[in-house]
Amino acid sequence: MPSRQARLDRHRGWTAAFLLPSVGLLAVFVVVPIGLTIWLSLHTWSTQTPFSSAVYRGLGNFRELLADGPVGRDFRQALRNTFVYAGLSIAAILPLSLAFGLFIHRVAIRGTGVLRALLFSTYMVPTIAVAIVWSKLYSPSEGPFNQILGWVGVSRQPWLSSPDTALRSLVLLNVWQQVGYFTVLVVAGLTQIPDSVYEAAALDGARGPRLLARITLPLLRRTLLFNVVIALINAIQVFEPVAALTQGGPVGSTNVLTYHIRRVGIERSQGGLGSAMAVTLLLSLVVVVSLVFAVNRRGYEA
Amino acid sequence: MQRVGLATVLVVACVAVAFPLVWMMLGSLKTPAESLHTPPVWWPAHPSAEAYRTVARVVSVGRSFRNSAIIAGVTTLGILVTSLMAGYVFAKYRFRGRNALFAAVVATMFLPPIVTLIPLYRMIGWLGVDGRLIGVILPNLANAFGIFLMRQFIKGVPDELIDAARLDGASELRIVFRVVAPTVMPAIAALTLFAFVYHWNSYLWPLTVLQGNTDQYPIVLSLGRLLSYTRSAQNTNQVMAGAALAVLPPLVLFVVLQRFFVRTLARTGLTG
Incomplete structure (x- = not known):
């Protein structure tokens, strides 16, 4: 009988498949927006325009x-x-x-x-x-x-x-x-x-x-x-x-x-x-x- | 003697806690004249469902309920599926970086939503789903609390049960939804309650995504509009009827599922 670890390893492919939906969603809709919030805080940007139109202003907002x-x-x-x-x-x-x-x-x-x-x-x-x-x-x-x-x-x-x-x-x-x-x-x-x-x-x-x-x-x-x-x-x-x-x-x-x-x-x-x-x-x-x-x-x- | 004192405290506490909701029910049955009377009339002399009829029309209650049910239902279903899968992996698989990744997931639980609201609003617009229910639902299909809750419960599922299923040739997908899920039903019931009620009640995010597209408004947003609609008219009985309608579904779900929540809260280990 294979060891427990070996049996677990056979299911390694499932790790990514099971994590992708939740971790992917959290990455896209929580982590990325946190990063964007920090990045935008250093810019002048109108919310109605694309992110690319933001103009850097350093710590001016703060x-x-x-x-x-x-x-x-x-x-x-x-x-x-x-x-x-x-x-x-x-x-x-x-x-x-x-x-x-x-x-x-x-x-x-x-x-x-x-x-x-x-x-x-x-x-x-x-x-x-x-x-x-x-x-x-x-x-x-x-x-x-x-x-x-x-x-x-x-x-x-x-x-x-x-x-x-x-x-x-x-x-x-x-x-x-x-x-x-x-x-x-x-x-x-x-x-x-x-x-x-x-x-x-x-x-x-x-x-x-x-x-x-x-x-x-x-x-x-x-x-x-x-x-x-x-x-x-x-x-x-x-x-x-x-x-x-x-x-x-x-x-x-x-x-x-x-x-x-x-x-x-x-x-x-x-x-x-x-x-x-x-x-x-x-x-x-x-x-x-x-x-x-x-x-x-x-x-x-x- | 002490018993009488404690019973008195209990009754007073119950009355004080229930009072606002009782006032809401009484208020919804009053006539407009009664609801404007000074000093306030406590008991409607001729209870009338007129306010409910009017308010059901003003807030398009059928459509609002349907929108709320879609938002809360689909989001809850998504959370259940993603949480079961991720909770199973965090509880039963071993892989490099597991603990760090889990800690990162849990950390997102404590983030106030306003911190990410502005870029999220723009992202939803960029995806072309602003003003639509799918835009309200999409970012909430995974939930850190759900993953945490499922991991805590699935940890308690015996490995032997899972190994036996594997020897029988069951796929991992089948194991999660057919073997593990039935053994953590109390946690699933509690998560259903929390997720459904949370997303039924949620206000800030739908308001931001739907941006005045009232056809897609869930009941809570229609209720918010009702307040400005009646502000000049002062139809307190209608406002109370609207509030009573919005309160009903989450309360019913709570009564049905409430026996699961205390046990579940105690098991999360967050509480000592």
């Missing part, structure tokens, strides 16, 4: 993004809005998903399955539908949110119509839609902690908040780290509520990068400038994710 003009101001505001939106979203999603996850995993009463299904179902709903429904919930006069706030004596909020509250209102909508997904990941992480760990901790007299801080959270560390990174990447993609409800306003307060880059690079056809924005976003993302991992490692060693 200089414009850093300069004092309206292009730079709008871009930096969008970059700031995006990271504020992501930061607030993570700050809300992380503790909420942990609380829901612990509740669903630890509480032995009937109906926690219903909560989990309800939570996850919001993640399955098209974001454009969520945006539309929430715009009506936020409606200052006919919306139920201000009515409910009125019952408990809180004054009316302007929600989407004021630059002070619009971005935070979009964060709230995002948290509602996404918290269930992260809850499921927390529950999955919790089920992987063996019961023996809890039994040992109980023998040592650890319970309540002490148990959470000393046992559960450290063992959930990888789950929580993963959740932060995914929540960040999801938050950067926010588009529908901005496109459908605020168009980046009022006064640029909800202008976020996915919306802004599309507006500049495709609607205004400034493909080179838009690509420079995309490259800056990618670099910022790499820096932030590296920082998250570095902070995590530091905390682990301490």
